[in-house]
Amino acid sequence: xxxxxxxxxxxIEAKEMTEGSREMMIPLRLEExxxxxxxxxxxDQIAFDVREGEIYGxxxxxxxxxxxxxxxxxxxxxxxxxxxxxxGKDYSEEVISQMGYLPEERGLYPKVKVCDQLTYLAQLKGxxxxxxxxxxxxxxxxxxxxxxxxxxxxxxxxxxxxxxQFIAAVLHQPKILVLDEAFSGLDPxxxxxxxxxxxxxxxxxxxxxxxxxxxxxxxxxxxxxxxLHRSKTVLAGSIKEIKQSFPKEKIVxxxxxxxxxxxxxxxxxxxxxxxxGLTVHMDPIDAAQEVLQQALSQSAVHRFEIMEPTxxxxxxxxxxxxxxx
Amino acid sequence: xxxxxxxxxFTVVNKFRTKSFIVTSLIxxxxxxxxxxxxxxxxxxQTDEAASVGVIExxxxxxxxxEQHVNDQEQTELVxxxxxxxxxxxxxxxxxxxxxxxxxxxxxxxxxxxxxxxFPTMTYKSEKTMDxxxxxxxxxxxxxxxxxxxxxxLGLTTEQVSQINAPVVVNKVQISSGEGAGNVGDAxxxxxxxxxxxxxxxxxxxxxxxxxxxxxxxxxxxxxxxKSSRVMEILVTSVSPLKQMFGKIFGMFIVGISQLLLLGAVxxxxxxxxxxxxxxTDMNLDLGSVGFLLIFYALLFYLMGFFLYAAMFAAVGSxxxxxxxxxxxxxxxxxxxxxxxxxxxxxxxxxxSSLITVTSxxxxxxxxxxxxxxxxxxxxxWEVWLSxxxxxxxxxxxxxxxAKIYRTGVLMYGKRPSLKELRRAMRAYKx
Numbered sequence: 047x048x049x050x051x052x053x054x055x056x057x058i059e060a061k062e063m064t065e066g067s068r069e070m071m072i073p074l075r076l077e078e079x080x081x082x083x084x085x086x087x088x089x090d091q092i093a094f095d096v097r098e099g100e101i102y103g104x105x106x107x108x109x110x111x112x113x114x115x116x117x118x119x120x121x122x123x124x125x126x127x128x129x130x131x132x133x134g135k136d137y138s139e140e141v142i143s144q145m146g147y148l149p150e151e152r153g154l155y156p157k158v159k160v161c162d163q164l165t166y167l168a169q170l171k172g173x174x175x176x177x178x179x180x181x182x183x184x185x186x187x188x189x190x191x192x193x194x195x196x197x198x199x200x201x202x203x204x205x206x207x208x209x210x211q212f213i214a215a216v217l218h219q220p221k222i223l224v225l226d227e228a229f230s231g232l233d234p235x236x237x238x239x240x241x242x243x244x245x246x247x248x249x250x251x252x253x254x255x256x257x258x259x260x261x262x263x264x265x266x267x268x269x270x271x272x273x274l275h276r277s278k279t280v281l282a283g284s285i286k287e288i289k290q291s292f293p294k295e296k297i298v299x300x301x302x303x304x305x306x307x308x309x310x311x312x313x314x315x316x317x318x319x320x321x322x323g324l325t326v327h328m329d330p331i332d333a334a335q336e337v338l339q340q341a342l343s344q345s346a347v348h349r350f351e352i353m354e355p356t357x358x359x360x361x362x363x364x365x366x367x368x369x370x371x
Numbered sequence: 372x373x374x375x376x377x378x379x380x381f382t383v384v385n386k387f388r389t390k391s392f393i394v395t396s397l398i399x400x401x402x403x404x405x406x407x408x409x410x411x412x413x414x415x416x417q418t419d420e421a422a423s424v425g426v427i428e429x430x431x432x433x434x435x436x437x438e439q440h441v442n443d444q445e446q447t448e449l450v451x452x453x454x455x456x457x458x459x460x461x462x463x464x465x466x467x468x469x470x471x472x473x474x475x476x477x478x479x480x481x482x483x484x485x486x487x488x489x490f491p492t493m494t495y496k497s498e499k500t501m502d503x504x505x506x507x508x509x510x511x512x513x514x515x516x517x518x519x520x521x522x523x524x525l526g527l528t529t530e531q532v533s534q535i536n537a538p539v540v541v542n543k544v545q546i547s548s549g550e551g552a553g554n555v556g557d558a559x560x561x562x563x564x565x566x567x568x569x570x571x572x573x574x575x576x577x578x579x580x581x582x583x584x585x586x587x588x589x590x591x592x593x594x595x596x597x598k599s600s601r602v603m604e605i606l607v608t609s610v611s612p613l614k615q616m617f618g619k620i621f622g623m624f625i626v627g628i629s630q631l632l633l634l635g636a637v638x639x640x641x642x643x644x645x646x647x648x649x650x651x652t653d654m655n656l657d658l659g660s661v662g663f664l665l666i667f668y669a670l671l672f673y674l675m676g677f678f679l680y681a682a683m684f685a686a687v688g689s690x691x692x693x694x695x696x697x698x699x700x701x702x703x704x705x706x707x708x709x710x711x712x713x714x715x716x717x718x719x720x721x722x723x724s725s726l727i728t729v730t731s732x733x734x735x736x737x738x739x740x741x742x743x744x745x746x747x748x749x750x751x752x753w754e755v756w757l758s759x760x761x762x763x764x765x766x767x768x769x770x771x772x773x774a775k776i777y778r779t780g781v782l783m784y785g786k787r788p789s790l791k792e793l794r795r796a797m798r799a800y801k802x
Contacts (some may be wrong), residue, residue: 122608123782145608147605149601149605149606152601154600154602155602162385167605169374170374170609171609172378195434
């Protein structure tokens with residue numbers, strides 16, 4: 047069967063919110079938003095909403111329209127069609143101070159001291175200098191980098207610059223936070239630190255738009271996602287439901303003795319043997335029990351599991367499937 | 372409005388803190404100080420050592436007269452070294468050359484053979500190519516001697532000679548015929564005042580040009596730096612591009628004008644030093660004669676020229692993504708200002724030419740050229756204000772256009788967009 051991404055387009059909304067008052071509560075909502083650049087469509091009819099205290103995943107290959115979507119959310123460019131609303135209201139000066147942005151291409155003034163530029167950026171977001179300074183010290187302490195307060199950015203290592211950049215995005219306590227590749231270029235220890243911080247922000251009610259290529263981060267942090275491909279939404283909804291909607295096609299099997307003859311079972315496409323046992327690819331999955339019977343008849347079975355598709359696999363199916371054509 | 376001031380303050384404070392800014396200002400101040408005091412010190416170190424000129428004893432009747440004249444002078448800048456006649460010209464020259472080689476004299480004077488009664492022609496021979504000082508000293512001395520020698524033969528007395536020699540005096544005064552811009556003043560300008568005004572205009576045109584160019588380039592490079600370091604991505608999400616651009620321009624204006632004022636103060640203090648004061652008095656230059664109006668116009672045209680070019684530089688800076696590409700991109704703007712500058716420099720010697728009159732109304736040139744006209748000639752008030760009005764209108768249009776380009780430019784990365792791409796992007800961004 048040839049895979050066509052279009053047939054997977056479905057909107058799986060957890061609950062339709064119809065009441066007007068609930069509508070107001072949604073910090074960020076995109077309704078059928080489109081953007082053209084000349085005759086090229088950069089974003090086509092994208093629609094999603096981010097609730098209070100939610101991390102919403104925005105996925106897509108390079109050039110799929112993520113940056114344009116985020117730029118529209120940030121109010122840098124206006125959508126040609128559709129509407130973006132912030133707690134029910136249109137974009138205004140007021141919204142600016144409630145938004146934080148961590149751009150994919152990081153950048154700070156290299157020759158300006160950390161304290162000076164972060165308080166400057168916070169002031170531009172409408173914060174008082176004193177408050178910004180106090181908040182900054184809190185954050186530096188939290189990240190254990192208090193000694194960078196008076197240092198120039200160019201003197202810091204790349205990882206530490208990332209931390210400072212992250213602080214720049216959240217210092218003014220935004221209600222809506224746009225994180226573009228938040229954890230790139232960080233070592234595992236710092237990834238955990240920032241991940242914990244992002245979760246903390248979520249728990250404090252921040253609405254976060256989270257864009258990344260790292261599926262494991264999405265699986266860990268997001269409840270709902272949108273996958274963009276060539277400016278169109280190919281998948282949207284909660285990760286759980288998306289996964290359920292994809293057929294299970296994989297069995298992991300670990301046995302005492304090597305198993306023979308699995309390939310002969312109808313429905314088995316391929317058998318890979320790896321370090322930790324066998325991976326059996328099925329299409330369809332119905333013959334799973336037969337595989338188990340076959341295995342039990344030859345050896346003791348340590349592990350038998352019908353695997354859900356990983357987000358990575360779903361992404362590649364939705365996006366990469368067509369790209370290979 | 373609040374954010375505008377935040378941007379402005381950040382620009383100013385950061386610039387003042389940059390090492391390169393402080394160092395450059397200091398270096399310029401030091402160079403100015405040295406330059407202003409150099410004439411005095413050069414005068415000090417230039418020993419008034421008299422030039423020694425060799426003559427052959429008895430080679431002419433003029434030799435004793437010349438000797439007497441030289442001795443009569445209070446400040447002897449010439450010393451005659453008499454050498455005995457060796458008999459032949461070749462011998463004489465050989466001896467004289469030896470003397471030059473040994474450093475006893477810098478050159479020697481030979482009297483050509485002439486008919487009787489006629490004043491002889493002379494040849495001064497020296498190793499130096501540029502020994503004009505000595506030659507003109509000799510000439511002066513010999514001129515006096517000639518009068519002394521010739522006058523009695525014509526039956527003229529010393530008084531008669533000095534009457535003929537007395538120079539004709541024509542005093543030059545620049546006046547205004549009525550409707551002028553007022554820089555000339557009711558009493559008119561004397562020659563000394565005109566000289567001061569010309570010098571002042573010359574200096575101020577240069578300062579105007581450099582001031583505008585340097586700040587303009589700085590604005591462009593700061594904006595490009597913000598873009599290339601990607602800080603721009605955060606800035607544009609925090610503050611509207613308009614406030615950001617004008618905050619930067621006004622901030623740089625404060626930086627530029629305070630630097631100029633500081634350097635102006637350095638110049639003033641140096642000129643106030645007693646030794647420089649006495650030198651100026653010697654040259655009959657009174658800096659106090661510089662009118663208030665000239666300074667007023669200088670400031671006005673600096674201000675307007677600054678904003679016109681700052682807007683253009685900001686627009687150019689915003690469309691370039693990498694600092695390396697900036698130099699090429701600002702070229703057209705630089706050329707435009709350079710054309711104005713060179714016309715102005717030419718105009719100092721011909722301020723009444725029609726080229727100057729015409730270009731003094733063209734906004735991109737008028738900051739330099741109308742200023743020059745106000746300083747050196749007497750343009751009508753309406754001319755000056757028409758020029759200023761045109762300039763102001765252009766600044767307005769340029770500022771508006773620059774803001775549009777800036778809004779688009781800061782979001783565009785990659786290669787420098789062509790005009791067409793820029794227009795298309797403007798339409799796409801709905802700017």
